[in-house]
Amino acid sequence: MGQTAKINHTTVITNILTKQIGGGNSPRLQRSFGLDLLRAFAIFSVIAGHFFSLHTAFRTTPMTGWSMALQSLAQSIFACGVPLFIMLTGYLNINKGISRKYYSGIWRVLVAYVFFSLVTLLFRHIYFGDPLSGFTAIKKILNFSAFMYGWYIEMWIGLFLLVPFINILYKGIETKRHKMLLILTLAFITFLPTFTNRYGQHLVPEFWRNCYPLTFYVVGAYIREYAPRINRWLLLSAILLIGIIPPAFSMIAMPGHTQISILGDCFGIFGAASAISVFLIMYDVKCRRPAVSKAIYWISLLSLDMYLCCYIFDCMVYPWFKSHYFESQASFGAYFFIIVPIIFFCSFALSLAKRMLFSVPGLARYR
Numbered sequence: 001m002g003q004t005a006k007i008n009h010t011t012v013i014t015n016i017l018t019k020q021i022g023g024g025n026s027p028r029l030q031r032s033f034g035l036d037l038l039r040a041f042a043i044f045s046v047i048a049g050h051f052f053s054l055h056t057a058f059r060t061t062p063m064t065g066w067s068m069a070l071q072s073l074a075q076s077i078f079a080c081g082v083p084l085f086i087m088l089t090g091y092l093n094i095n096k097g098i099s100r101k102y103y104s105g106i107w108r109v110l111v112a113y114v115f116f117s118l119v120t121l122l123f124r125h126i127y128f129g130d131p132l133s134g135f136t137a138i139k140k141i142l143n144f145s146a147f148m149y150g151w152y153i154e155m156w157i158g159l160f161l162l163v164p165f166i167n168i169l170y171k172g173i174e175t176k177r178h179k180m181l182l183i184l185t186l187a188f189i190t191f192l193p194t195f196t197n198r199y200g201q202h203l204v205p206e207f208w209r210n211c212y213p214l215t216f217y218v219v220g221a222y223i224r225e226y227a228p229r230i231n232r233w234l235l236l237s238a239i240l241l242i243g244i245i246p247p248a249f250s251m252i253a254m255p256g257h258t259q260i261s262i263l264g265d266c267f268g269i270f271g272a273a274s275a276i277s278v279f280l281i282m283y284d285v286k287c288r289r290p291a292v293s294k295a296i297y298w299i300s301l302l303s304l305d306m307y308l309c310c311y312i313f314d315c316m317v318y319p320w321f322k323s324h325y326f327e328s329q330a331s332f333g334a335y336f337f338i339i340v341p342i343i344f345f346c347s348f349a350l351s352l353a354k355r356m357l358f359s360v361p362g363l364a365r366y367r
Contacts, residue, residue, distance in 0.1 A: 033293050034285040035091070036300035038084055041282065043303040045081035047310050047347070048074070048340050054148075055318040056332040063250040063259045071333050072250075072259055076243035076274065079266035082152065083275035085303075086213050089159065090220025091283070098164040106160055108367075109304065113153045115354065116308035117146035123312050147311040159213050166214065170221055179222055186215040187269065194268035212267045219276060223283065235277040242274045298352075305351035312350070313343040 052058040052075040061068060096102050121140060125132035137146075144150035173179050193206035242263060250260045263270040287293045299306075317339055325335060358367045 031297075032284070033287040033296065034283045035088065036293075036296045037285055037287075038088060038279060038282045039300040039303045040296050041278070042081045042084035042088070043299065043306050044340075044344060045078040045084065046307060047344050048078040048336070049081055050310075050314060051336055051340055052078070055314060058259075058332070060258060062256050063247055064256060067333050068259075069247040069251070071336070072247035073240070073243040074336070076246065076271075077239060077278075079271060080275035080278050083216050083266060083272065084279060085152075086159070086216035087220035087223070087275070087279050089156075089163075090217035090222075091224040092220075093163050094167055094170065094221035094224050096163055096167060102164065106157070109153070109156065109160075112305055112308055112354075113150070114141055116305070117141045117150070119309070120147045120312055123315075127315065147308075149307065149311055152307065155213055159217065162214075163217075166217060167221075170218060176226060179218075179225075183215070183218055183222060186211075186218060187272065190215045191267065191269040191272045195264040195270065198264070209267075212272075215272070216275075220279075223279065227284070228280065230280055232281050235281050239274050239277050242270050299348065302348060302351040302355065305354055306344075306347040309350045309354075310343055310347040313346045317343055317346075 052071065058071060058075065063069070063072065117140065118137065121130075121132055121137050124130040140146040144154045170179065170182070173182060189205060189208040190210075190212040193204050193209040194212075196203040197206045197209075246259055246262050249262045250257060254260060265271055266275065287296070321335055321339055355367050357363075
């Protein structure tokens with residue numbers, strides 16, 4: 001009797017701290033720590049990636065010394081944020097079909113996007129003095145320019161609408177070999193051109209290169225179906241090698257020059273390989289510490305809202321640090337460990353506040 005009660009008590013706690021996700025008539029996928037960890041790492045990577053790609057002098061600073069080499073390695077690792085989010089979409093939505101229930105799921109994201117767009121426009125009006133009117137707000141929301149990172153939502157809407165049809169295509173392929181051939185074909189027309197067609201060269205067809213979300217989606221679906229297992233140390237070695245080659249090449253071949261992205265960007269063949277390796281390392285990780293699981297769960301739960309609001313804190317934090325502490329062009333690297341956590345936790349706090357606000361009756365479905 002005592003053992004039964006203990007089992008029932010554990011089951012109740014588990015049901016509270018987890019939720020079911022899945023679709024159609026397929027078996028429902030129980031909430032996974034590994035997937036939560038991936039989503040949490042993805043949002044951290046997005047915020048960290050903005051440090052190197054948008055808001056500091058990383059791209060214009062000569063690649064000299066260990067500090068720049070380590071920053072280059074970090075930039076390569078954290079470039080995987082968007083690919084991870086898209087692969088997670090494929091992993092979690094491969095069983096979704098054409099149904100009213102599926103299409104109604106778009107509203108939660110659209111409501112969050114509109115909410116944070118309005119908050120951002122109000123912030124820009126107060127903080128920067130940007131003009132604000134009803135017409136301006138509507139226009140900026142519709143063309144995804146209310147904040148710098150709105151492009152992802154624009155991409156996601158198209159992907160969301162295509163998901164049921166992509167799933168029909170994917171499931172219509174009968175063999176594992178042919179599904180792998182589909183991935184290789186998509187990689188050839190989306191990932192490879194980003195690597196080969198640079199510096200005035202046009203070596204492979206590149207018309208479809210911007211369709212990389214389809215490739216990452218199918219990769220996520222493939223991992224969900226076949227659960228490939230590759231030695232984690234081998235995957236980690238591949239990630240580190242891909243991250244080390246660009247600064248090493250820059251320092252040896254062109255000393256004193258800014259970094260030469262010899263392997264391309266995160267949407268190229270090597271960047272995709274690095275992102276897929278990160279996914280394979282984390283997606284089936286287990287955790288036996290409830291406190292850690294719960295913390296990662298909440299970051300995962302709020303990751304979309306954190307993405308939508310982090311621009312506000314980017315606008316406040318980076319200019320302040322640049323005016324007070326970035327005394328020389330090469331001095332910014334050390335502040336990564338201060339700036340990125342500040343923006344991360346501020347974004348989490350605002351996202352949590354939004355979730356509490358949307359807990360009122362009538363809005364809870366959009367949390």
